Amino acid sequence: MLSLTQEQETQLGIELATKRQEHADLDAAIHTLVQSKMADRMLLQRLKKRKLSLKDRIVQLENILLPDIIA
Structure with missing residues (x-):
C-alpha cells in the first residue's frame, strides 16, 4: 500500500x-457546442478526448486517495 505524506495527500487532493x-467545465462546453449545432467536429473530438483523459486521471487520483478498504 502506498503511504503518502500529509503534504502529498494535500497536493493530490488539490x-x-x-x-x-476542469472535467465539469469541459462537459458544459461540449454540451453548449452540441446545442449550438455550429460545432466544429474536430474541436468537439479534441474536447471529448481531453475530457476522457481528465476522467482517467480523476480515477487514478481517487484510487490513490481513496484506496479500497476491502482489497
Whole structure:
C-alpha cells in the first residue's frame, strides 16, 4: 500500500478537485457546442478526448486517495 505524506495527500487532493472542475467545465462546453449545432467536429473530438483523459486521471487520483478498504 502506498503511504503518502500529509503534504502529498494535500497536493493530490488539490489536483483532484482541479481535474474534477476542469472535467465539469469541459462537459458544459461540449454540451453548449452540441446545442449550438455550429460545432466544429474536430474541436468537439479534441474536447471529448481531453475530457476522457481528465476522467482517467480523476480515477487514478481517487484510487490513490481513496484506496479500497476491502482489497
